Amino acid sequence: MYHPGGTIKDAVYSIASRKYVLPAIQREFVWSQEQICALFDSLMQGYPFGEFLFWQITPENSGKYRYYDFVLDYHQRDDPHCHDLGILPDSPLTAVLDGQQRLTAFNIGLRGSVAIKIPYKWWNNPDAFPRRVLALDLLTQPEPDEEGNRYAFAFIEESRVGIDGGRLWYKAADILKIRDDTAWPDMDDWLNDKDISQEQRSLAIRILSRLYQAVHKDQTVCYYEERNQDIEHVLNIFIRRNRGGTVLSYSDLLLSIATSQWDNLDARKEVHALVDDLNRIGSGLNLTKDFVLKAGLMLTDIASVGFQVRNFTHANMAILEKNWSRISAALVETIQLVTGFGFDGNSIRANSALLPIAYYIYHLGAPTDFDIHTRYEPDRKAIRGWLTRSILKSGVWGSGLDTLLTALRDVLRNTSNGQFPASEMRRVMAQRGKSLEFSQEEVEDLADMGISDRRTFPLLALLYPFIDLQSNRFHIDHVFPKSRFTTTRLRSAKVGEDQIESFIDLANRLPNLQLLDGAINLEKQAKLPAEWLDERFPDDQARQHNCNLHHLGDVPREMVGFGKFYEARREQLQERIAELVNSV
Numbered sequence: 001m002y003h004p005g006g007t008i009k010d011a012v013y014s015i016a017s018r019k020y021v022l023p024a025i026q027r028e029f030v031w032s033q034e035q036i037c038a039l040f041d042s043l044m045q046g047y048p049f050g051e052f053l054f055w056q057i058t059p060e061n062s063g064k065y066r067y068y069d070f071v072l073d074y075h076q077r078d079d080p081h082c083h084d085l086g087i088l089p090d091s092p093l094t095a096v097l098d099g100q101q102r103l104t105a106f107n108i109g110l111r112g113s114v115a116i117k118i119p120y121k122w123w124n125n126p127d128a129f130p131r132r133v134l135a136l137d138l139l140t141q142p143e144p145d146e147e148g149n150r151y152a153f154a155f156i157e158e159s160r161v162g163i164d165g166g167r168l169w170y171k172a173a174d175i176l177k178i179r180d181d182t183a184w185p186d187m188d189d190w191l192n193d194k195d196i197s198q199e200q201r202s203l204a205i206r207i208l209s210r211l212y213q214a215v216h217k218d219q220t221v222c223y224y225e226e227r228n229q230d231i232e233h234v235l236n237i238f239i240r241r242n243r244g245g246t247v248l249s250y251s252d253l254l255l256s257i258a259t260s261q262w263d264n265l266d267a268r269k270e271v272h273a274l275v276d277d278l279n280r281i282g283s284g285l286n287l288t289k290d291f292v293l294k295a296g297l298m299l300t301d302i303a304s305v306g307f308q309v310r311n312f313t314h315a316n317m318a319i320l321e322k323n324w325s326r327i328s329a330a331l332v333e334t335i336q337l338v339t340g341f342g343f344d345g346n347s348i349r350a351n352s353a354l355l356p357i358a359y360y361i362y363h364l365g366a367p368t369d370f371d372i373h374t375r376y377e378p379d380r381k382a383i384r385g386w387l388t389r390s391i392l393k394s395g396v397w398g399s400g401l402d403t404l405l406t407a408l409r410d411v412l413r414n415t416s417n418g419q420f421p422a423s424e425m426r427r428v429m430a431q432r433g434k435s436l437e438f439s440q441e442e443v444e445d446l447a448d449m450g451i452s453d454r455r456t457f458p459l460l461a462l463l464y465p466f467i468d469l470q471s472n473r474f475h476i477d478h479v480f481p482k483s484r485f486t487t488t489r490l491r492s493a494k495v496g497e498d499q500i501e502s503f504i505d506l507a508n509r510l511p512n513l514q515l516l517d518g519a520i521n522l523e524k525q526a527k528l529p530a531e532w533l534d535e536r537f538p539d540d541q542a543r544q545h546n547c548n549l550h551h552l553g554d555v556p557r558e559m560v561g562f563g564k565f566y567e568a569r570r571e572q573l574q575e576r577i578a579e580l581v582n583s584v
Contacts, residue, residue, distance in 0.1 A: 063089030282339025350397030
C-alpha cells in the first residue's frame with residue numbers, strides 16, 4: 001500500500017524513538033560523506049530521492065526476529081556497525097526494508113556525526129579520527145556545480161561552526177531545535193551576532209529558511225507499506241527491491257540472520273574466513289558462502305537443508321554455533337580429500353555433491369587423517385567412485401537438490417556397517433530419478449567428450465586410478481600433440497585432404513587425451529607418441545605395460561595413422577567406461 005506525505009523531521013524522530021528499526025537482513029551503513037551531502041542537496045532543491053519500503057510487524061510477530069538501530073555517530077574504527085536492539089517482543093514495529101542508507105544519512109546529518117580516518121595517520125592514533133558534523137555554508141550562492149549540487153554541505157569539526165574564514169557554517173542538526181512557532185526569531189537570533197553584511201544576511205536567511213522548509217514542512221517521505229507477516233514473502237520483496245543496487249542473494253540475507261542470532265561468534269566473519277580457508281586447499285574448488293551455510297544445515301541434522309527462513313531460527317542457529325568448530329573441521333577434511341583425488345574448481349561442476357561426503361566425515365568425528373590413513377582406504381575408494389559417477393552423470397545435481405540431499409542424509413545417518421554406503425545411496429538416488437546408471441548412448445557420449453568439458457578430468461581420473469593425483473600435479477595431455485593438428489602440418493604429414501578436418505576435430509577429444517605428470521608433460525612437448533615412448537621406455541616390456549595401462553594399443557609412428565589409433569582407443573575406452581560407471 002502506497003502512502004504519501006511525511007517530513008524528514010518526522011522520519012528522524014521515528015528513528016530516535018525506535019519506531020523505525022532495521023531487520024537483521026539489512027546490511028551495514030556504507031554511504032560516504034559525499035553521498036550524504038548530495039542527499040541533503042537533493043532535499044534542498046526539492047528533488048525526489050525515492051520512496052521507502054516499510055514492513056509493518058504486528059506485536060504477536062515482533063518477538064520472532066532480531067532488530068538493529070540506525071547508525072547515529074559513525075566512527076570508522078570504534079563504532080562502524082548498527083547497534084543490536086535484540087528481540088523486541090509484543091511491540092508493533094516498522095522495519096525498514098528499502099531506504100536504510102537514505103534514512104541513516106538523514107539521521108547522521110540531523111542528529112549525529114562521523115569520524116573517518118585522516119589519510120596517512122595511524123589507525124591507533126585517536127587524533128586520526130576527528131568527529132565531524134554536517135554543516136551548511138550560508139554564504140555560498142546556491143548555484144549549480146559540475147555535478148548539479150547547489151548548496152555547500154560539508155562535514156566539519158564542530159569547532160568550525162559559525163564564521164570560518166569566508167564561510168558561515170550552520171550545524172544542520174540545529175534546524176531540528178527550531179520550533180514552528182519561533183522559526184523566524186530563532187534564525188534571526190543565530191545570525192545577530194555574526195559579523196556579516198546585510199546582503200550576506202539576506203542570503204543566509206534565504207538558505208536557512210530553505211533548510212527549515214525542507215526538514216520541517218515539505219512532505220517528502222513517501223513509502224510503500226507491506227503488512228504480510230510471512231517472512232519468506234518479505235525476503236523476496238527485499239531481494240527484488242535491491243536488485244537495482246548491489247545484488248543480494250538469498251544466502252546474504254540468511255547469513256545476516258545467522259549473524260544476528262549467534263551469541264559468541266560472528267557468523268559472517270566465521271563463514272567468510274572458512275570459505276577463504278577451503279579455497280586455499282589444493283587448486284581451489286571455488287566454494288562460496290552458500291556451500292558453507294548449506295553444509296551447516298546438513299551436517300547438524302537441521303530438519304531441512306533448504307535455504308528457508310524457518311530453518312534459520314534462533315534454536316537452529318544455536319546448534320550451528322555450538323558445532324561450528326566440528327563443521328569447519330569436517331569441511332576442511334572433505335576438501336583435502338577431494339582435492340587429493342585431483343579435483344579442482346573446473347572438474348567439480350556442483351559443489352553440492354560434496355555435502356554427503358562432508359556429512360559422513362562429520363559423523364565420523366572429522367578425523368584429520370581421513371584423507372591419508374590406510375584404515376580409511378575402503379571409504380576413500382567408495383567415496384571417489386560415487387563422487388565421480390555423480391559428476392559424470394548429467395542432471396544429478398540440478399532440480400530437486402534439497403530433497404535429494406535430505407534423502408542422502410537419511411541414508412548416511414542410518415548406515416550400520418561403518419562404511420560409506422555408496423550402493424544404498426545409488427539406490428535412493430535412482431528412486432528419485434537421479435540414477436547413476438549409464439546407458440550405452442551416455443557411455444558413447446562420455447568417450448567422445450572434448451578437453452574443455454568439465455567432466456573430462458574426473459573421467460580420466462576414474463579410468464586411471466593408479467595415478468597418484470595427491471602427490472603430483474597432473475596435466476591433461478594430448479597423446480598426439482595438439483600442435484601437429486594444423487592444416488599445413490597435416491598436409492606435410494601426408495594426411496589426406498578428406499581427413500584433415502576430422503583429425504583437427506578429434507585431436508581434443510577423450511581418445512587422444514591422457515593424464516600425465518606435469519614435469520613429464522613438459523619434457524614430452526610436441527614429440528609424436530611413438531618417439532616419446534621409445535625414449536621414456538627403452539625396454540619393450542615396460543613400453544608395452546605403459547601402453548596397456550593407458551589403453552594406447554599399437555601407437556603409430558606417423559600422423560597418418562592417427563585415425564585408426566583414435567577409433568581403436570575409443571572402442572577400448574567405451575568398454576572400460578561402461579564397466580566402471582555401471583559397476584556396483
